[in-house]
Amino acid sequence: MRISTNTIYQTGINKISALQSEQYKLQQQVSSGKRILTPADDPVGAARALTISQAQSINSQYADNRAMASFNLNSIESTLTSVTDLMVSAKSTLVGAGNAVLSSEEKNYIATQLSNDLQELIGLANSKDGNGNYLFGGFKNTTQPYTATTTGATYNGDNGQMDMQVSDTRRMSTTENGPDVFQAEGNDVFATLSNIVDLLSNPATTSAALNTALASANTSLDKGLDNVLTVRASTGSKLKEIDALDNNGDDRNLQYKAELSDIQDLDYAQALSDITKQKTILEAAQQSYVQLSGLTLFKYI
Amino acid sequence: MGSDILNIGKSALNAAQIGISVTGNNISNASSAGYNRQVISQSAAASQNVGFGYLGKGTQVTSIERVYSALLAKQVNVSQARSSELSTYSSQINSINNMLADSSAGLSPALQDFFDSVQDLTNNPGSASSRQAMLSSSEALASRFQSLSSRLTEMENSVNSQLRSSTSLVNSYAQQIASLNDSINNAMGATGKTPNDLMDQRDLLVSKMSSQIKTTIVQSGNSYNVFVGNGLPLVVDKESYSLSVVNSPTDSTRLEVAYSGKGGTPIILGENSVTGGTLGGLIQFRNHSLDTTKNQLGQIAVSLTETFNAQQKLGLDLNGNAGVNYFNTISPTIKSNGNNTGNAVLTGSFTDASAVTTSDYTLTYNGGTNYSVKRLSDGTTTNYTSMPITIDGVSISVSSGTMSSGDNFLIQPTADAARQISVSITGTDQIAAASPLIAAKSSSNTGSGAISNLTVNSAYMGSPFSSALTLTYDSGTGNLNGFPATEAVTVKTSSGTTTTYAAGAAVPYTAGATYTVAGASFTMGGTPNNGDSFTLTPSTGSSSGNNTNALLLAKLQTASTVSGNKSYEAAFAQIVSAVGNKTSELQVTGAAEATLLEQAQAEMESNSGVNLDEEAANLLRYQQSYQAAAKVMQIASQMFDTLINIR
Numbered sequence: 029m030r031i032s033t034n035t036i037y038q039t040g041i042n043k044i045s046a047l048q049s050e051q052y053k054l055q056q057q058v059s060s061g062k063r064i065l066t067p068a069d070d071p072v073g074a075a076r077a078l079t080i081s082q083a084q085s086i087n088s089q090y091a092d093n094r095a096m097a098s099f100n101l102n103s104i105e106s107t108l109t110s111v112t113d114l115m116v117s118a119k120s121t122l123v124g125a126g127n128a129v130l131s132s133e134e135k136n137y138i139a140t141q142l143s144n145d146l147q148e149l150i151g152l153a154n155s156k157d158g159n160g161n162y163l164f165g166g167f168k169n170t171t172q173p174y175t176a177t178t179t180g181a182t183y184n185g186d187n188g189q190m191d192m193q194v195s196d197t198r199r200m201s202t203t204e205n206g207p208d209v210f211q212a213e214g215n216d217v218f219a220t221l222s223n224i225v226d227l228l229s230n231p232a233t234t235s236a237a238l239n240t241a242l243a244s245a246n247t248s249l250d251k252g253l254d255n256v257l258t259v260r261a262s263t264g265s266k267l268k269e270i271d272a273l274d275n276n277g278d279d280r281n282l283q284y285k286a287e288l289s290d291i292q293d294l295d296y297a298q299a300l301s302d303i304t305k306q307k308t309i310l311e312a313a314q315q316s317y318v319q320l321s322g323l324t325l326f327k328y329i
Numbered sequence: 330m331g332s333d334i335l336n337i338g339k340s341a342l343n344a345a346q347i348g349i350s351v352t353g354n355n356i357s358n359a360s361s362a363g364y365n366r367q368v369i370s371q372s373a374a375a376s377q378n379v380g381f382g383y384l385g386k387g388t389q390v391t392s393i394e395r396v397y398s399a400l401l402a403k404q405v406n407v408s409q410a411r412s413s414e415l416s417t418y419s420s421q422i423n424s425i426n427n428m429l430a431d432s433s434a435g436l437s438p439a440l441q442d443f444f445d446s447v448q449d450l451t452n453n454p455g456s457a458s459s460r461q462a463m464l465s466s467s468e469a470l471a472s473r474f475q476s477l478s479s480r481l482t483e484m485e486n487s488v489n490s491q492l493r494s495s496t497s498l499v500n501s502y503a504q505q506i507a508s509l510n511d512s513i514n515n516a517m518g519a520t521g522k523t524p525n526d527l528m529d530q531r532d533l534l535v536s537k538m539s540s541q542i543k544t545t546i547v548q549s550g551n552s553y554n555v556f557v558g559n560g561l562p563l564v565v566d567k568e569s570y571s572l573s574v575v576n577s578p579t580d581s582t583r584l585e586v587a588y589s590g591k592g593g594t595p596i597i598l599g600e601n602s603v604t605g606g607t608l609g610g611l612i613q614f615r616n617h618s619l620d621t622t623k624n625q626l627g628q629i630a631v632s633l634t635e636t637f638n639a640q641q642k643l644g645l646d647l648n649g650n651a652g653v654n655y656f657n658t659i660s661p662t663i664k665s666n667g668n669n670t671g672n673a674v675l676t677g678s679f680t681d682a683s684a685v686t687t688s689d690y691t692l693t694y695n696g697g698t699n700y701s702v703k704r705l706s707d708g709t710t711t712n713y714t715s716m717p718i719t720i721d722g723v724s725i726s727v728s729s730g731t732m733s734s735g736d737n738f739l740i741q742p743t744a745d746a747a748r749q750i751s752v753s754i755t756g757t758d759q760i761a762a763a764s765p766l767i768a769a770k771s772s773s774n775t776g777s778g779a780i781s782n783l784t785v786n787s788a789y790m791g792s793p794f795s796s797a798l799t800l801t802y803d804s805g806t807g808n809l810n811g812f813p814a815t816e817a818v819t820v821k822t823s824s825g826t827t828t829t830y831a832a833g834a835a836v837p838y839t840a841g842a843t844y845t846v847a848g849a850s851f852t853m854g855g856t857p858n859n860g861d862s863f864t865l866t867p868s869t870g871s872s873s874g875n876n877t878n879a880l881l882l883a884k885l886q887t888a889s890t891v892s893g894n895k896s897y898e899a900a901f902a903q904i905v906s907a908v909g910n911k912t913s914e915l916q917v918t919g920a921a922e923a924t925l926l927e928q929a930q931a932e933m934e935s936n937s938g939v940n941l942d943e944e945a946a947n948l949l950r951y952q953q954s955y956q957a958a959a960k961v962m963q964i965a966s967q968m969f970d971t972l973i974n975i976r
Contacts, residue, residue, distance in 0.1 A: 029935055030935050030936070030940060030943075031931075031934075031935060031940065032366075032934040032935060032937075032938020032939055032940050033359055033938070033939060033940050033941045033942075034359065034360060034934055034938050034939070035930075035931050035934045035935065035938060038930075039927075039931070042927065065430060066423075066426045066427055066429070066430035066909070066912070067426055067429050067430060067905045067906065067908055067909025067912070068423075068426050068908075068909045068910075068912035068913040068916060069909075069913070070909070071905070071906045071907075071908075071909030071910040071912075071913060072906060074429075074905050074906065074909050075902040075903065075905050075906035075909070076902075077432075078432075078435075078437050078898065078901065078902040078905060079898065079899060079902050081432075081437065081441075082437065082440075082441060082898045085441045085445065086441075086444075086886065086887070089444075089445050089448045089449075090448075092448070092449070092452075093448060093451070093452055096452040096453070097452075159453055159456065161455065161873070161874060165874070166767075166872075166874065167763065167767065167868065167872035167873070167874040167875035168871075168872050168873075168874065169455065169872075169873055169874030170455060170871070170873050170874075186767055186769075186866065186868070186872065187767050187768070187769025187864065187866060188767045188769075188868075188872065188874060188875050188877075190454075190874050190875070190876055191876070191877070191880060192451060192452060192876075192880075193448065193451060193880055193883060193884075196887070199880065203874065205769075205772075207772035208772060211772050212772055213772070213773060213774065213775055214772070214773035214775075324941060324942060324945070325941070325942045325945035325946065326941065326945050329945060329948070329949060
């Protein structure tokens with residue numbers, strides 16, 4: 029076939045420029061460490077990478093949520109530990125108050141002690157979390173949940189329970205309402221203590237009436253204690269669940285990272301070997317171009 | 330006799346000289362664009378009967394011809410039009426591809442930041458800093474939409490200006506071809522010989538025109554007649570006709586290629602008439618990639634705005650007020666056709682975000698009570714008998730004026746949406762993180778009955794409970810008492826059976842069933858004891874710990890919102906994969922077509938191109954011919970001298 033001089037030059041140049049652009053792309057891949065430079069390089073991979081990085085970002089957000097949830101639950105747990113101790117001590121005080129030989133003065137002391145316990149209990153019910161929000165006020169977490177009254181304490185909060193999204197499928201309540209802790213099933217611990225304090229500090233109280241009241245107060249505190257322990261158990265199991273979810277979340281994060289790396293990251297060994305190969309081809313093309321274009325009959329005439 | 334030999338020598342000398350000139354011309358034009366090599370056509374001069382036979386009279390050059398094959402040139406031109414169309418489309422879509430390549434500039438990171446901030450808000454709904462972070466990141470998200478949209482609009486403007494310049498190139502080529510037709514006809518009429526250079530120039534212009542638009546050449550006599558599209562003439566003999574760009578009557582922001590002939594009224598050429606070349610590539614890009622990408626991005630903006638607003642409006646803000654639109658509402662774009670004779674102005678709104686498609690629509694009024702709406706993506710036409718019309722989640726109504734029969738309107742629900750999206754609320758207090766109703770069981774309950782999953786709909790927000798609703802279980806009747814006497818109650822059991830109880834009727838307690846009253850729905854579970862009660866309390870005033878609605882807002886991130894079947898993020902990933910696929914497809918087909926073009930060009934060059942070695946050989950050949958001819962003349966002269974010297 030007859031070949032025009034233009035074709036000889038043009039073909040050589042086209043080949044060399046194609047090789048150079050491949051070289052350029054490899055160079056870009058190596059310097060960025062990425063296999064996919066634009067979506068066109070791997071459309072399916074590019075779209076999957078977006079989906080996975082969203083999943084990864086949501087996963088790490090859930091880890092943040094869990095840290096927050098765990099902080100809240102730990103605040104509740106430590107407050108309820110103090111509540112338990114307080115109620116146990118109030119109970120033993122109550123048992124002492126049943127002694128028939130107590131003088132009215134001694135009864136007054138006990139009344140004072142129980143009254144202090146009541147104030148302390150109200151104080152614990154008004155505990156705040158690390159953000160300065162009340163723990164037991166429901167959604168009204170900036171209003172003090174309990175105010176002391178002559179018959180115990182009144183609840184100023186609401187029935188709201190704050191949930192947190194701790195995994196893609198699990199929503200966990202991370203607050204407790206005061207009434208669920210201190211006044212469950214109609215058993216108001218504040219009222220019980222207040223009533224006993226009133227009876228003990230009133231000299232007119234008959235011992236029969238006092239004994240009946242002490243017996244029912246004892247039952248009430250037992251029920252209250254049971255309830256607090258139930259709440260603590262549920263808080264504890266939530267904390268345990270968060271631990272399990274944390275492990276699961278960490279596993280997922282590793283998995284997402286591995287998948288993203290599979291899709292996006294460059295196989296350096298392959299890329300570097302490709303660059304060397306391309307370089308050899310380019311050099312050969314350049315040399316043959318120079319030699320071919322040097323071949324001309326005009327040199328000899 | 331001597332002079333005969335001298336003449337024979339002279340004719341050979343002349344021919345060799347012409348040969349060297351033509352070879353020299355070939356050498357000097359070896360790299361000239363459009364040059365076809367020339368060869369001399371040489372033949373023996375008419376011989377003379379000298380009695381004993383015919384005696385040759387030397388040689389003559391009959392013509393200088395260019396080596397040119399119309400068939401090969403046609404192959405090159407066809408391939409040129411196709412290749413240039415693909416490379417134009419490819420380089421245009423590449424700018425979208427590159428825009429999406431930068432993962433930090435795409436929509437994804439802004440969407441993720443925004444929803445991360447919503448999640449942070451759920452953890453601390455009363456915190457001013459959480460609220461500020463959410464407000465700021467939503468503004469960043471809106472501005473990301475806007476910036477992507479403005480990049481796409483820039484590309485649209487660039488298509489407009491390229492259409493304008495490409496059309497004017499075609500017109501200039503057409504004029505030059507027409508005037509070359511004239512010159513060539515004159516030259517051939519006068520001499521009967523082909524003016525090779527003029528013909529080279531004309532063929533070069535045809536090839537250049539082919540890179541702008543696909544052309545058909547019909548040769549008649551010595552003239553080229555050039556046609557585009559479905560037989561629209563651009564050149565007929567020495568007359569040229571022109572293309573122009575005009576504003577689209579349906580959408581005045583875009584230019585369309587039109588045929589205006591000899592300065593007549595421009596007729597807009599459709600996508601099927603403008604094929605091949607830069608013009609074809611630009612139109613293909615605009616119709617099949619740019620518009621689609623714009624609409625898809627807009628669809629996400631519409632979905633986000635509508636679904637986020639809807640959920641925000643089911644909550645209460647930090648001050649206990651019902652939530653207002655978080656984002657400003659987006660309106661579908663409706664453009665009246667410039668040729669409409671009526672004065673109706675239409676307006677639109679979204680009624681169902683999940684039904685909104687990425688298609689555009691045309692609404693045509695056919696007189697009387699006949700309206701038809703055509704969905705342009707698949708050509709489906711739906712007929713209506715009155716306005717307003719609702720189609721695919723978009724409601725269209727007449728805001729002023731009246732239509733005349735034949736009027737039509739272009740409806741673009743999503744094209745402009747990404748530009749329109751913006752944050753509406755101004756204060757952090759306005760984020761509606763709280764739920765309007767709080768469900769609880771009474772603390773004096775003794776049974777295990779529980780109330781959960783309380784949600785409300787817009788009907789509830791329209792007329793919320795004025796006071797708490799207390800539902801009490803009566804074990805004697807098995808009923809749940811206390812529902813408002815004026816409201817019907819719908820009960821859906823866990824197995825899916827739905828029963829509606831008329832207002833005031835007794836409602837039985839069913840564990841696991843979902844109860845709906847006045848727009849509030851909740852699920853009952855467990856076994857309550859007689860007298861156990863449950864309350865639905867309207868949230869009043871500030872309840873800074875209430876994050877129930879924020880949790881639902883956060884859930885939208887992964888909900889199937891766009892087209893009702895994919896998340897915002899998945900919809901964006903779909904754009905990325907569609908653009909990536911098309912770009913990669915065009916790179917592959919473009920490379921294949923470029924190779925075909927290269928081959929066709931090499932084939933044509935193989936026939937018509939100059940080979941310098943061949944010309945070097947010709948130089949030697951004609952030089953030797955010249956020397957030989959001179960020798961003949963020298964011998965003739967010596968013969969004459971011999972005669973003269975006879976004494």
